[in-house]
Amino acid sequence: MTLAIKMSDVTFKYDSQSEPTLHHINLNIEQGERVLLSGPSGSGKTTLGQLLNGLIPHAYQGEITGDITINGHNIKDMSIFERSFDIGTVLQDTDTQFVGLTVAEDVAFALENDNVTHNELFSKVQQWAKIMELEELLRVAPQALSGGQKQRVAMAGVLIDDSPILLFDEPLASLDPASGHRMLALLDELQEKYHLTVIMIEHRLEDVLQHRLDRVVVLDRGVVTFDGTPDEILKTQALAQYGLAMPGYLQLLKLAGVSFDGLVNITNPAQITGPDVYDKLQILENSISRQNQTGSPTAESILTIQQLTFKYGKQSLFENIDVTLYEGELVALVGKNGSGKSTLSKLIAGFIKPTAGTMTLAGVGDLSGLPIKARADYIGYVSQNPNEMITQSIIYDEVASGLRLRGMSEEELKPRVYELLKLAGLYGMREWPITVLSYGQKKRLTIIAVLALAPKILILDEPTAGQDYANAQAIMSFVKHLNKQFNTTVMVITHDMSLMLSTTDRALVLVDGQLLADLTPASLLNDPHLVEQADLSITTVYELAQQYGLSNPAALTALIGKG
Amino acid sequence: MNNIFGYQPGKSIIHQLSGGTKLLIFLLLTISGMLSFDVRYLILLMIIAVVGLQVAGIRWRNVSTIVKFVAVFAAMNLLLIYLFAPQYGVKLFHTQTILFGSGRYALTLEQLFYEFIVLAKYFFSLPLALIFLLTTNPSEFAAGLNKIGLSYRISYAVALTLRYIPSVQQEFVMISHAQQARGFDMSSNVPLRQRIKGVFGILMPLVFSSLSKIDEVSRSMDLRRFGKEKKRSWYYEQKFKKQDWWFLLGIVILVMIEILLIKVTGSRFWYPFS
Numbered sequence: 001m002t003l004a005i006k007m008s009d010v011t012f013k014y015d016s017q018s019e020p021t022l023h024h025i026n027l028n029i030e031q032g033e034r035v036l037l038s039g040p041s042g043s044g045k046t047t048l049g050q051l052l053n054g055l056i057p058h059a060y061q062g063e064i065t066g067d068i069t070i071n072g073h074n075i076k077d078m079s080i081f082e083r084s085f086d087i088g089t090v091l092q093d094t095d096t097q098f099v100g101l102t103v104a105e106d107v108a109f110a111l112e113n114d115n116v117t118h119n120e121l122f123s124k125v126q127q128w129a130k131i132m133e134l135e136e137l138l139r140v141a142p143q144a145l146s147g148g149q150k151q152r153v154a155m156a157g158v159l160i161d162d163s164p165i166l167l168f169d170e171p172l173a174s175l176d177p178a179s180g181h182r183m184l185a186l187l188d189e190l191q192e193k194y195h196l197t198v199i200m201i202e203h204r205l206e207d208v209l210q211h212r213l214d215r216v217v218v219l220d221r222g223v224v225t226f227d228g229t230p231d232e233i234l235k236t237q238a239l240a241q242y243g244l245a246m247p248g249y250l251q252l253l254k255l256a257g258v259s260f261d262g263l264v265n266i267t268n269p270a271q272i273t274g275p276d277v278y279d280k281l282q283i284l285e286n287s288i289s290r291q292n293q294t295g296s297p298t299a300e301s302i303l304t305i306q307q308l309t310f311k312y313g314k315q316s317l318f319e320n321i322d323v324t325l326y327e328g329e330l331v332a333l334v335g336k337n338g339s340g341k342s343t344l345s346k347l348i349a350g351f352i353k354p355t356a357g358t359m360t361l362a363g364v365g366d367l368s369g370l371p372i373k374a375r376a377d378y379i380g381y382v383s384q385n386p387n388e389m390i391t392q393s394i395i396y397d398e399v400a401s402g403l404r405l406r407g408m409s410e411e412e413l414k415p416r417v418y419e420l421l422k423l424a425g426l427y428g429m430r431e432w433p434i435t436v437l438s439y440g441q442k443k444r445l446t447i448i449a450v451l452a453l454a455p456k457i458l459i460l461d462e463p464t465a466g467q468d469y470a471n472a473q474a475i476m477s478f479v480k481h482l483n484k485q486f487n488t489t490v491m492v493i494t495h496d497m498s499l500m501l502s503t504t505d506r507a508l509v510l511v512d513g514q515l516l517a518d519l520t521p522a523s524l525l526n527d528p529h530l531v532e533q534a535d536l537s538i539t540t541v542y543e544l545a546q547q548y549g550l551s552n553p554a555a556l557t558a559l560i561g562k563g
Numbered sequence: 564m565n566n567i568f569g570y571q572p573g574k575s576i577i578h579q580l581s582g583g584t585k586l587l588i589f590l591l592l593t594i595s596g597m598l599s600f601d602v603r604y605l606i607l608l609m610i611i612a613v614v615g616l617q618v619a620g621i622r623w624r625n626v627s628t629i630v631k632f633v634a635v636f637a638a639m640n641l642l643l644i645y646l647f648a649p650q651y652g653v654k655l656f657h658t659q660t661i662l663f664g665s666g667r668y669a670l671t672l673e674q675l676f677y678e679f680i681v682l683a684k685y686f687f688s689l690p691l692a693l694i695f696l697l698t699t700n701p702s703e704f705a706a707g708l709n710k711i712g713l714s715y716r717i718s719y720a721v722a723l724t725l726r727y728i729p730s731v732q733q734e735f736v737m738i739s740h741a742q743q744a745r746g747f748d749m750s751s752n753v754p755l756r757q758r759i760k761g762v763f764g765i766l767m768p769l770v771f772s773s774l775s776k777i778d779e780v781s782r783s784m785d786l787r788r789f790g791k792e793k794k795r796s797w798y799y800e801q802k803f804k805k806q807d808w809w810f811l812l813g814i815v816i817l818v819m820i821e822i823l824l825i826k827v828t829g830s831r832f833w834y835p836f837s
Contacts (some may be wrong), residue, residue, distance in 0.1 A: 097779065115795050376746065
């Protein structure tokens, strides 16, 4: 049987760069195999994907040496169009990859371009809409769908080609955890039914490995550093060395001193067994229950929100929300897509006005009379996409601009700007143009540009979306550091449960305009009922605890969360 | 958001016409109306356009902003015509009936009549444009353009542009909020120079983020073979139905009426008071 993918000694260098991005890659993938391609940012995993689907050299030019064949066809003889019959791609950002105005058109797009007859278009779209459960949504705009639905539309638009190989570029990046699991389960089903070869580029191992995978390939700086089964990579205990995060349940087992060599079903926290697992976990649990629960010191309240109501025309998004934020705390705001998280943060920042209710800031009083600019002196807002925030061309000017606009003199603002630049690790680059910064650096820049105004409260909208483990960790430890140093209250909107667990002290759960819960992150993730309502997913530690009858999964989760 | 201006789905007979028919009707009626200076004909078009608005079920709140904008523009236009060419009506209709005043700015019946004609042109062309924009699905419109002979790449580019108008509007609002929070004041209580600076503060990020979106969409289109064949099919292509032919026949009759009126009058300008 011909191999699905055969790469022999492939080296690739972008024309715009002096060093190759990929070095001597040898990789064979068989028909029907399910392969996870992983590695930190800059490892070359995305470049490898683009070499396969033809975006290189179609959109990005460079020099390829070595041989690549896809389904037995040498890629040198194939255009990007021809390749798309062998390999279909689902891009990372489902929002921007939609071309059609409605779901139906987007699913039909590839076939429209093949100029197939109108009847065939209709019957094929019907067929795949049925399989992907999109029949009710055919006339809806893709942008109006939930994250999980969008992912299904994107998959239908590629599967309609009957291409035998599917390439997913970070499919979980923009999904809430529950939708991510549903998507992966659906993929398992489709893979089996249509004998697809699946190549998934993803760095969130914990979520992916619970689903059926045959192989894990890890890249680092353009070289394959690991190629083996999921069991093997988990047993190495050296995920951090590959720039990847270790799943929570394994962190706990490691902490308990369990030897990984004897573990069976290591990829599944609900079925994992081993000779010393039970005893070691009991010892660990006993040791924490002896420690007294230290209650958090009572802090001063900083923002008091009372009876907040917001209506869009006749439809009400919030009814009578009451919540208090405290000085110096780090709060996570979580909930499923479209539940009002962004609206709530825009209300707090003053971008939109509430229909009823009051917001009172300690030392300032009622906020309703303040215009956006004056409010920004107390409450800073950093939007998800740093490109939406950046207005200057030089790094120093970007941080200084808010202060300049408030009439501060250059001498006065200079020390403040320098201090912030040093904090963000950008001091040495202060005279450089912003365009040279990486995404993570831009993110830090937008955060300090807002912090320059010394707000009492900082709101971060999805600060780590689309970032790999190492980058997300770096951004969040930066935020934690700022929170400690300036005692700024930080509210983070996030989908990333491990981030919530490792950095925040408190979780607010917002679902359909209702504040469902206000509790510690660890107790949230161990409450199956709440987790389901908020479309989050239960921690793997909880599953492990269930299996071994441990009584306090929340405390165990907190144990690994704080590292 | 309800106040965003763009295609609104509906079930009226005008919604059901094919995109190509609507484009033809819009172009033919607008051109023939612009050429005509015959009040009788313009009033006829005006009635047709207003009835069209009713039939298409277009609501005031969806179009109020643009109508007010055009109204201000029209008023300015009428005033300027009077300022720069106060006797243009006299030249057109070869008579002069002074109502009051004297000299260059004497108000004449002919000038009033002429300015009424200009106003009537606004009154029929704006509703036509609104009907066209609000009842035509951009995809159908692209299919329609392609059908009347335009290359499908250009047709698709037009449809994508129409489609992105609402999302660019939303992004503009988002960026403007984030920038105002930084201190870019765009309210009317700061000097003009600072306001212009503030608007630039929004435009730069807007342009960059739009460019990166365009890049992403075009890659996504490449991966699904856009541009592979000489022709492409359209999911939302609407076959010409009986009603399309009836409407086109109606338009042909209207154009013939115009030609007939010109023949009978002897020129494009009809003046009842001479």
